[in-house]
Amino acid sequence: xxxxxxxxxxxxxxxxxxxxxxxxxxxxxxxxxxxxxxxxxxxxxxxxxxxxxxxxxxxxxxxxxxxxxxxxxxxxxxxxxxxxxxxxxxxxxxxxxxxxxxxxxxxxxxxxxxxxxxxxxxxxxxxxxxxxxxxxxxxxxxxxxxxxxxxxxxxxxxxxxxxxxxxxxxxxxxxxxxxxxxxxxxxxxxxxxxxxxxxxxxxxxxxxxxxxxxxxxxxxxxxxxxxxxxxxxxxxxxxxxxxxxxxxxxxxxxxxxxxxxxxxxxxxxxxxxxxxxxxxxxxxxxxxxxxxxxxxxxxxxxxxxxxxxxxxxxxxxxxxxxxxxxxxxxxxxxxxxxxxxxxxxxxxxxxx
Amino acid sequence: xxxxxxxxxxxxxxxxxxxxxxxxxxxxxxxxxxxxxxxxxxxxxxxxxxxxxxxxxxxxxxxxxxxxxxxxxxxxxxxxxxxxxxxxxxxxxxxxxxxxxxxxxxxxxxxxxxxxxxxxxxxxxxxxxxxxxxxxxxxxxxxxxxxxxxxxxxxxxxxxxxxxxxxxxxxxxxxxxxxxxxxxxxxxxxxxxxxxxxxxxxxxxxxxxxxxxxxxxxxxxxxxxxxxxxxxxxxxxxxxxxxxxxxxxxxxxxxxxxxxxxxxxxxxxxxxxxxxxxxxxxxxxx
Numbered sequence: 001x002x003x004x005x006x007x008x009x010x011x012x013x014x015x016x017x018x019x020x021x022x023x024x025x026x027x028x029x030x031x032x033x034x035x036x037x038x039x040x041x042x043x044x045x046x047x048x049x050x051x052x053x054x055x056x057x058x059x060x061x062x063x064x065x066x067x068x069x070x071x072x073x074x075x076x077x078x079x080x081x082x083x084x085x086x087x088x089x090x091x092x093x094x095x096x097x098x099x100x101x102x103x104x105x106x107x108x109x110x111x112x113x114x115x116x117x118x119x120x121x122x123x124x125x126x127x128x129x130x131x132x133x134x135x136x137x138x139x140x141x142x143x144x145x146x147x148x149x150x151x152x153x154x155x156x157x158x159x160x161x162x163x164x165x166x167x168x169x170x171x172x173x174x175x176x177x178x179x180x181x182x183x184x185x186x187x188x189x190x191x192x193x194x195x196x197x198x199x200x201x202x203x204x205x206x207x208x209x210x211x212x213x214x215x216x217x218x219x220x221x222x223x224x225x226x227x228x229x230x231x232x233x234x235x236x237x238x239x240x241x242x243x244x245x246x247x248x249x250x251x252x253x254x255x256x257x258x259x260x261x262x263x264x265x266x267x268x269x270x271x272x273x274x275x276x277x278x279x280x281x282x283x284x285x286x287x288x289x290x291x292x293x294x295x296x297x298x299x300x301x302x303x304x305x306x307x308x309x310x311x312x313x314x315x316x317x318x319x320x321x322x323x324x325x326x327x328x329x330x331x332x333x334x335x336x337x338x339x340x341x342x343x344x345x346x347x348x349x350x351x352x
Numbered sequence: 353x354x355x356x357x358x359x360x361x362x363x364x365x366x367x368x369x370x371x372x373x374x375x376x377x378x379x380x381x382x383x384x385x386x387x388x389x390x391x392x393x394x395x396x397x398x399x400x401x402x403x404x405x406x407x408x409x410x411x412x413x414x415x416x417x418x419x420x421x422x423x424x425x426x427x428x429x430x431x432x433x434x435x436x437x438x439x440x441x442x443x444x445x446x447x448x449x450x451x452x453x454x455x456x457x458x459x460x461x462x463x464x465x466x467x468x469x470x471x472x473x474x475x476x477x478x479x480x481x482x483x484x485x486x487x488x489x490x491x492x493x494x495x496x497x498x499x500x501x502x503x504x505x506x507x508x509x510x511x512x513x514x515x516x517x518x519x520x521x522x523x524x525x526x527x528x529x530x531x532x533x534x535x536x537x538x539x540x541x542x543x544x545x546x547x548x549x550x551x552x553x554x555x556x557x558x559x560x561x562x563x564x565x566x567x568x569x570x571x572x573x574x575x576x577x578x579x580x581x582x583x584x585x586x587x588x589x590x591x592x593x594x595x596x597x598x599x600x601x602x603x604x605x606x607x608x609x610x611x612x613x614x615x616x617x618x619x620x621x622x623x624x625x626x627x628x629x630x631x632x633x634x635x636x637x638x
Binding site: 307 | 358364365409411412413415433437438516574599600601603604606608609610611614615621635638
């Protein structure tokens with residue numbers, strides 16, 4: 001199946017067509033904050049978030065790994081009343097899902113999560129939502145804002161993890177490149193919105209990709225980063241940032257690759273019904289490594305601050321061959337203490 | 353929920369009901385639980401190795417992780433030794449014989465008992481470490497001819513704090529395993545066995561074992577590992593023949609929730625049993 005062309009002004013039509021067949025999640029504003037949310041029509045979608053280079057506050061992980069997620073519901077006498085699959089299907093109204101307007105770095109982030117949740121015991125809760133989702137990515141041709149360092153983390157050109165990639169080849173035209181059966185189906189199912197690609201379009205596409213290559217700059221080298229971070233275990237640098245950090249966990253929540261969760265029990269007041277929930281957890285919280293008998297494997301703030309870096313830049317690369325960071329810069333944007341992950345890493349590497 | 357089936361087939365939170373066959377007090381705050389899967393066919397399928405663990409689920413309370421304390425050589429029931437330390441165990445201690453607990457697992461990488469055949473074994477336990485090591489000990493008793501010399505050193509704070517005291521005294525009398533029961537302090541004045549730290553018993557084993565052919569298995573409170581490992585290294589036991597089982601906070605048992613990660617390893621997948629050789633350089637291990 002070949003790539004097709006869609007005109008910029010037809011994007012709302014595409015969204016509207018998709019809403020008939022899918023649950024569509026797209027960038028919107030929620031109290032002025034760019035947010036991925038469920039939309040019923042194209043009028044709710046804020047296209048300027050996509051094309052004026054803003055990242056939704058929470059990455060698409062909120063769809064597959066929501067901040068709070070009911071795993072099953074039960075009645076204390078009758079037993080399980082709603083299974084995980086039933087709940088997950090109800091959440092998406094028994095529809096397949098389209099996430100529209102995912103940036104390349106977030107595609108890479110979803111890829112990280114997918115690998116982790118598919119590995120070992122494949123996680124039904126995550127994968128049931130993930131596998132029914134079609135990801136329509138909108139390509140970035142330049143750094144989207146000052147906190148973006150996706151080029152450094154090699155995340156702005158994902159080879160997989162998206163189903164369709166839309167790249168602007170002119171002010172009025174985008175090329176739609178399918179990358180999976182789900183993606184091909186989108187192009188096939190809405191033929192009136194997609195036109196054949198001309199030779200001129202192909203050339204414009206190559207120009208756009210060349211422009212992308214030229215625009216993106218590497219801020220520092222991640223080659224050897226794992227060893228740098230590992231060797232800096234006793235470094236004073238951790239202390240310096242630990243003193244600034246508020247340990248609020250914001251960076252872990254907005255992170256596209258932070259996946260740690262805890263499990264909670266919610267019980268009704270009459271103690272008859274309940275549900276088990278997954279909830280985002282943060283390694284910055286003191287109880288994260290606490291075990292029975294009050295033994296805490298990471299008792300100090302410094303240990304907890306450092307651990308996040310060890311996990312993202314040593315443990316994950318060694319285990320999965322990717323960093324737990326896609327350079328989206330959200331942790332920088334939303335840090336109330338103004339800690340910049342790039343500063344930490346640059347100091348560790350010794351280039352700052 | 354069986355190890356015999358491919359683990360990919362296990363549904364993430366799928367549990368199976370198990371009936372409590374027996375409960376008894378081990379110490380003031382620790383109880384023995386004997387369970388049997390209600391589905392008899394499941395029961396036969398429930399294959400595990402010493403060192404593995406199971407996650408209990410109590411609707412209305414939550415989930416918690418417990419080491420298996422029984423041996424897979426004795427079928428049709430599984431046993432646990434559980435200390436009351438939090439809200440889950442408090443609820444668990446209210447259950448009675450005949451009640452049901454939902455369980456999932458077994459999880460983790462346990463001891464490869466087959467690989468230890470023909471070796472001398474030193475098993476060192478401290479406090480709650482007796483729970484997973486009881487599984488190893490009973491396994492060895494049932495297949496004693498497969499192993500060479502076997503020593504069991506068990507430490508407890510005082511006689512009343514010793515887990516499985518009845519079982520271990522009986523084990524001492526059977527002498528199938530050379531058992532040494534130590535208490536840090538004998539507040540009764542009547543303790544007929546060793547008094548002092550369990551580490552003090554290790555040097556005496558030097559002349560009795562063939563170091564190169566010895567495997568040590570240890571589990572105990574965090575403070576114990578350092579001293580026990582020092583003593584074992586003095587006996588020239590190879591680092592990759594010191595097996596230790598580690599504790600971590602765990603929520604899923606499946607390598608996803610992130611809590612048990614240490615030095616790039618998931619305690620719930622690659623552990624809880626590690627060799628000292630593999631983890632000697634890991635920071636924040638204990």
